[in-house]
Amino acid sequence: MMNFTLTLSVLLLCSLSRFSLSVSEFYTVEVQPGEEVTLLCTNYTTSPTQMIWFRVVKRLKPHCVVSIFKPSESASYCGGFQNDRFDVTSNISTVFLKIKQVDLSDSGLYFCGYSINKNPVIVGATYLEVQVFDGIAKTTSVIMGALTIFLAMVIIGLVVKIIQNLQKGIFRAFPTIRNRRPASETEVETHVIHSGTDALSC
Structure with missing residues (x-):
């Protein structure tokens, strides 16, 4: 059910935001508050290009989290995301997004991609769910x-x-x-x- 919802969200996002979906890589990750999580997506470009991580939270408009051009270069963080909690690294084949000390506000749909002629192309998506187990329950x-x-x-x-x-x-x-x-x-x-x-x- 979660995979179906995730797929539907990405397809709807692509149709409304003029995104292109090149590869259907969908993951679901569940973590507890305070833990550390690493999201990843495969870099499908054959030449160096700017890889960008986006996030969607309860709305269709995606927000840029961080972008990186080359593994040897430092990442550029978008507004509202600090590098003390979000860390992006890359090698030739994979782009990693590490989130430290996750909390409930970090829940949402994360996806990475790159741009071709100013049109973003999604190559991977991960739904991050931060769960809270009530002590009373x-x-x-x-x-x-x-x-x-x-x-x-x-x-x-x-x-x-x-x-x-x-x-x-x-x-x-x-x-x-x-x-x-x-x-x-x-x-x-x-x-x-x-x-x-x-x-x-x-």
Whole structure:
């Protein structure tokens, strides 16, 4: 879903801002406040050219972050972006944008590109999402997990107790049958003994 949104945003940006999209490189990066993150894009130009990093935050108008012409030269930072937090470096094939001590305001769509006849060409885009985990939410999740385990143990204990009670009820309803012969066999044996006695009397 995030990749679809990112693709749609870039395509809409290209259509409304007269940008050209040469390569579909889309990434999503998630970080925590205070961390450091490095974004990158591949330099697809065969000759030295000015590579520019842009950022879009909740609006369609892109803002320049920083630009660099050659790896050996220093970067030029655009208004509102300080070089103490944003650092751009480049080699022959890749342009890196390092953001130090990220905060919520750094979230947004970052993309890099270059210009051909004054028309910017986007070669890569990254959606940076700075996430904040609420301590209360984390504590609530831990409590809910512990409560779930406790309830599961209670349910298991009740099931075991019910099974034991059922077994006791079955034993009471059907007591142990001792080895004894049926009354019919005893009667037959008694008749046989009496008959034998009568025969001897005669």
